[in-house]
Amino acid sequence: MQCLFKHFTSLVKTSIFLMLLATSNAFPHGGVVLEEDICLIKVGFYQAHFTVFQPESRQHEQFCEDLPDTGESIFVLEYLHDGLESLDVDFRIIENTTANGSFANENDVDQIEDIEAITVFYQPPLKNPDVFAVLHEFDQEGEFIGVVTARDDNTSKTYTAVFPFETGFTGGDIQDIAVFTLIMTIFLGWLSFLGFKRYRARQTLVPVLSVIGILSALQSLPALAETGEVHNLTGSSEHFTIEVIPTLQPIAINQIHSWLLAIDPNDGSPTDNLKISANGGMPLHDHGMQTKPVVVEKQSQNQYQINGMKFHMRGYWEVTIKIETGSTEDEIVLGFNL
Numbered sequence: 001m002q003c004l005f006k007h008f009t010s011l012v013k014t015s016i017f018l019m020l021l022a023t024s025n026a027f028p029h030g031g032v033v034l035e036e037d038i039c040l041i042k043v044g045f046y047q048a049h050f051t052v053f054q055p056e057s058r059q060h061e062q063f064c065e066d067l068p069d070t071g072e073s074i075f076v077l078e079y080l081h082d083g084l085e086s087l088d089v090d091f092r093i094i095e096n097t098t099a100n101g102s103f104a105n106e107n108d109v110d111q112i113e114d115i116e117a118i119t120v121f122y123q124p125p126l127k128n129p130d131v132f133a134v135l136h137e138f139d140q141e142g143e144f145i146g147v148v149t150a151r152d153d154n155t156s157k158t159y160t161a162v163f164p165f166e167t168g169f170t171g172g173d174i175q176d177i178a179v180f181t182l183i184m185t186i187f188l189g190w191l192s193f194l195g196f197k198r199y200r201a202r203q204t205l206v207p208v209l210s211v212i213g214i215l216s217a218l219q220s221l222p223a224l225a226e227t228g229e230v231h232n233l234t235g236s237s238e239h240f241t242i243e244v245i246p247t248l249q250p251i252a253i254n255q256i257h258s259w260l261l262a263i264d265p266n267d268g269s270p271t272d273n274l275k276i277s278a279n280g281g282m283p284l285h286d287h288g289m290q291t292k293p294v295v296v297e298k299q300s301q302n303q304y305q306i307n308g309m310k311f312h313m314r315g316y317w318e319v320t321i322k323i324e325t326g327s328t329e330d331e332i333v334l335g336f337n338l
Contacts (some may be wrong), residue, residue: 044159
């Protein structure tokens with residue numbers, strides 16, 4: 001009985017870990033890291049925001065390496081160091097033929113004898129002022145490695161970032177294992193309460209029916225985890241009226257996305273030189289967001305973009321938009337349920 005309880009405890013921990021892994025939409029590895037839920041690529045000591053889009057199949061949804069579909073894919077690097085602007089940066093995608101799979105690193109790539117033979121895409125070196133973006137159309141699912149190289153002509157130094165990734169990645173295998181582990185956890189928990197010695201063959205009907213019921217209930221979990229009901233948001237205060245258009249429609253939990261923020265002063269004054277910030281949380285749970293939203297650029301005369309939006313659980317959320325001018329400071333609170 002004590003041994004059974006130990007197995008039960010171990011499976012509880014394992015199932016929780018696998019469920020968290022299965023519901024994640026980004027698995028950064030190699031030269032790409034996840035910091036405050038924003039993907040960064042490190043090319044030597046240089047850093048850039050790293051994002052992949054699949055506009056044909058996923059519209060504005062952003063990915064951190066692993067891609068759910070084949071087809072047109074746009075890889076975007078937004079430089080965080082001014083020094084990258086003066087470097088020649090190239091980008092290569094190769095088939096992942098290494099023995100280390102998703103753990104492949106720069107040393108594995110260096111050991112490839114004929115890299116051209118397994119290259120599926122290559123962008124020759126370019127100098128870009130702020131953003132490096134390339135487009136490639138994947139015609140099949142598979143495992144690949146992205147290689148970003150930056151060369152400094154003045155010092156003859158070369159900096160490289162290597163990141164393995166998959167196309168056609170859904171996390172389905174992990175979800176199947178997680179569901180099976182959860183079922184076994186519940187089953188062993190039922191046995192531990194019943195008492196192993198009292199377990200008889202004629203009593204198997206109850207746990208079997210319980211497992212079937214659990215399986216039926218679990219069928220609805222993916223839909224609950226992936227869909228939301230919040231689309232555009234509006235709010236107003238004494239000085240401003242705002243409208244938010246999320247790039248993820250509808251807003252879903254555990255998915256990083258951006259907000260397009262349109263600001264209209266109530267008195268019709270210009271929107272130049274506004275200082276915008278955003279923060280949020282769940283007041284009923286007394287905790288904030290896992291990310292730190294950042295206003296990255298002004299899109300047009302009255303529109304701004306906020307990156308790093310992510311809501312990690314269901315419930316009531318409030319996002320506070322703070323707007324500052326030279327003489328005015330205002331806040332607008334947007335409340336919504338996910």
